Amino acid sequence: MRKQVRVGIDVGGTFTDVVVVDNSSREVISQLKVPTTHDVKEGVALGIINAINQALSELGILPEEVIFIAHSTTQATNALLEGDVARVGVLGTGNGLEGLKARIDTFIPAIELAPNRFLNTEHAFLLQKEISEKQIEKELDRFREAGVEVVVASEAFSVDDPENEELICRESRNSGFLATSGHEVSTLYGLRTRTRTAVINAAILPKMIHTAAMTDQCVKQAGITAPLMIMRSDGGVMSVEEVNRRPIMTMLSGPAAGIAGALMHEKVSDGIFIEVGGTSADISVIKDGKPQTKSARVGGHRTYLHTLDVRTLAIAGGSMIREAQGKIVDVGSRSAHIAGLKYACFQSPEIFEGATLVHLRPTEKDADDYIAIETSGGKRFSLTPTCAANLLEIIPSTAFAKGSREAAARAFKPLADKIGKTIEETALEVLEISCRKVADQIEELIKEYHLDRNMAELIGGGGGAASLVLFTGKIMNLPARLAKKAEVISTIGVALAMVRDTVERNIVDPGPEDILAIRKEAAEAVIKIGAVPESIEVQVEVDTRRNLVRATAFGTTELQKDQNTAKKITKDQCKAEASKSMQVDAEEVIFSAETSHLWVFSHEKIRKSFFGLFKTTQHIIRVIDQSGVIRFQRSNAKVYSTDVSRSLEVLEEVITGLTSFGDAGRSLPDVHILIGARIINLSGLADMEQALALASAELENFPGEEKIVLVASLM
Incomplete structure (x- = not known):
């Protein structure tokens, strides 16, 4: 059988990263880095096609075996930042x-x-x-x-x-x-x-049309027949034709690629994704398998462009240390890259014999309290959080940021001597200052998005992730891990991203017919830009306060023939994953329900108050697929098993029984329907009729005997 691959390209300011992903297994089979070509007639398109040709030739892959190709771009953002409009x-x-x-x-x-x-x-x-x-x-x-x-x-x-x-x-x-x-x-x-x-x-229309046309032409000249797709600011991809109409949708799409990687490659359902480079860290929230969005502002003015809510901090793996009067006063905001210095931990340890501490200004406008290490030969190197993490042996041996502990230790000695601490104490202080900045932003996001700390985890991406993310998890007492292939998670995100579009309408008191019409319009929009109809899913939200109905549709450019190639594990192994996530013994976890592809596990937690006089029961839920990935979780929910034929009847009973009334009026429970491998979100709707209409539309093509599970969140 002919191999089918997906190609993702992440165009950066200096380098262009390329990954080739096996379409069946979703595993990365090749990754490489080539210089970004700014100063040639073809622009960045030449670097893109050079990278594609190199990747395919090394693997012996034919152009016709590429079934999906996409790239992210900073062209729109750069054009605005530079005033090139x-x-x-x-x-x-x-x-x-x-x-x-x-x-x-x-x-x-x-x-x-x-x-x-x-x-x-x-x-x-x-x-x-x-x-x-x-x-x-x-x-x-x-x-x-x-x-x-x-x-x-x-x-x-x-x-x-x-x-x-x-x-x-x-x-x-x-x-x-x-x-x-x-x-x-x-x-x-x-x-x-x-x-x-x-x-x-x-x-930005002329510049983006030119860039998209050049890139598309290069891809076609390479013999690739798959349509070129471009990354959007909301984490999806769009066709070249759509870029020629709405290039604004590619603005601020850089961080979106990393989040797409966290969703599609890491299968994150709830967590904080932290993409760490050498100069900055991008932090974003994933909740119920969806990245959180906001309206973009340009020049301080609101727009109708929806982008992922990404908080950028000037702290990263390459941030420089600042020292004054025998104390470390800060880490960052300038990085070793800006100062033109290499990291000390990636050098040979012996060159730091007899090295001294020097102060410098990374740029003319900066303070003079930034430090570097100068060798006896006159070469300067930067001490960074990456060096500190290597010294403290926090970085896993397989991580991209792994360097020499001995080199880091020798390089830290002049600074440690200056502030009167051991090298370990000095490195620890550097990490605490750095990671506290990240932790403070995460705490703000947890509060803002009402995240349950018991369900949240930190996921690190980017080349500098190991330098900050694991230690941040430690000081916050939150689970933290590095994404697989963390250094190219953005490029993987581009390769695996789905076609996506959003339709919004201002409607006062929308009825079921309005909901279904907007759902249909969103589905037609993604079909128009390349999605296969059979692959499409639509999420509908109703904001009664703003009289807003939003439908977000997403799908793939091809039907994956074997969607279950991931290695399956047993129900007992999935139960073990559930108990680990719930932080309880496996004996306390109950198997509650199932669909053909999903298993639901629960745990009853008794909460006591007023000296044990009052007790409340909390039903903790984990929905796990047969490869062991947690697809959905709730800290308190009820589970109902039925089939498609009785689904609307049971749904109506569930909503009626759990609807609450307060000063703001009626509030429906958040309900999710599990069917096959799908999780259908009915939360955020205003009334029963809307929920029943949407559920009916989603389930109409399934046989009546198909098992489904309803999960209703409790307050």
Whole structure:
């Protein structure tokens, strides 16, 4: 049988990483690093194709055996940070009194992208009754004289009727402009924010179209027939055609690749993912197998772009130590990379014989309390958290950050002598300062997202993960581990990412028909950008406070013929995994229910209060697949077994029995349906009718005798 592989490419500022993943086993079979090609005609596309050709030739893989290829890019983010943007003209429309407000809302003042770098726009406005090809052409002539490259069409309520926006875009393209519109970037009401989002989309459109076209051309020239996909800011991928329409979706997609790796490769259901490089650490939350998102801000202004909620800290494996008056005053924010220094722990120990401590400024604007170690030969090296972790033998032998303990020990001696401590005490202080910064941010996220500490774990990715993540787990008393192939987890995430899109609508009191219509629209959106219909799953959320309905659809570009290639383990082994996660003896864990691919285990925990006079029972739940991965967990929930034929009847009984009432009105329980290997999320819905309609749509293609399990969370 012909081998099928997936290729992931992570384009960085200096290097481009490539991984080749076996499509069946999902195991990495090759990884390599090549220089990123900025200064050639083809741009970064040349480096990408060089890397692909090298990887395939080394493995003897034919181009036609590549069934999926995707890359992440920092092009959109860099273009905004560097002010390398196109000049944009906004042509707004409106009518009557509403038109007066629309004229104001479609005028977008200069957006500061970086110090002294602004995104400026030209603005024109037509009343709806004035809209004609002749009038549009007149405004386009004025835009042309002002140097406009991309036109934004923006009209109030265009999400309901986009006809005028589409006319303006069509005429603009016929006149030689690139064009985009408000309804293309968001389906939410709010003309000002929608227009601003469209302006940012337009500003990066020419650069991204050029880059995507060059890369796509190179991939095709290599003989690869699989469509090229590009990483999105929400952790999914999109087609080149979609990038040409909405390049803004690739903005801030760098951290998204690592989180996709944590989800798809590590199968994290609940945890904190920490991707550690040499200069910074990105921290994000995964809850119920989903990364948490937020609205992106550009130049301090809100947009309708949803990105993963990633908190970036200026602390990492290569952060430099700062010392003054015989005390370590800080670690970071500057890194060894910025100062042009190599890590001491990756050198030969003997070169530090007779080395001395020196102070320096990594850049001209920095304080002079950063330290380095200078050898007797005049070479300088940096002491870093990676060096400290190697000295204390915290880093596993197989980790990317593993260096020489002896080199680290000798290099730390001048600093230890200066502050009057042993080398071990000095290294420990460096790690405590560094990891406390990470721990403080994690505590903030745990509080913000109401995470259960008993279910959370820390997962480290990136080349510097072993330097900080394991010790952070220790000081926080949380389980911590390194992802497999942690140093290329982002690239693996690109290779395994799913096609994804989100549809949002502002609807007051949505009925079941509204829920199903938006669900269908989201599914059709991902089919349009490359997903196979049979692979699609849709998650629907209802925010009654904001009158918002959001449907997120995801799927794959191919049907995996053998989806169960992971090594299976026994039910007793899964029970052992459940007991370990629950932190109880295996004898106290009960097998509660099952589907054809999932096992449900539970443990009853008795809580006593008021000196033992009152007792409450807590039902801890773990859902584990047959490869031993925890797919879903709850600290207190009820489990119900049934089949598809009785599913709606049982679901109605469960919701009725567990619905609570309070000052804010009725509150439905969070219910998840387990069927086969799938976990269908019915949480976040506003009423019974919505839940029943969604459940019916999700289960309609399954046979009536198929086993299902309902898990209802308790307050």
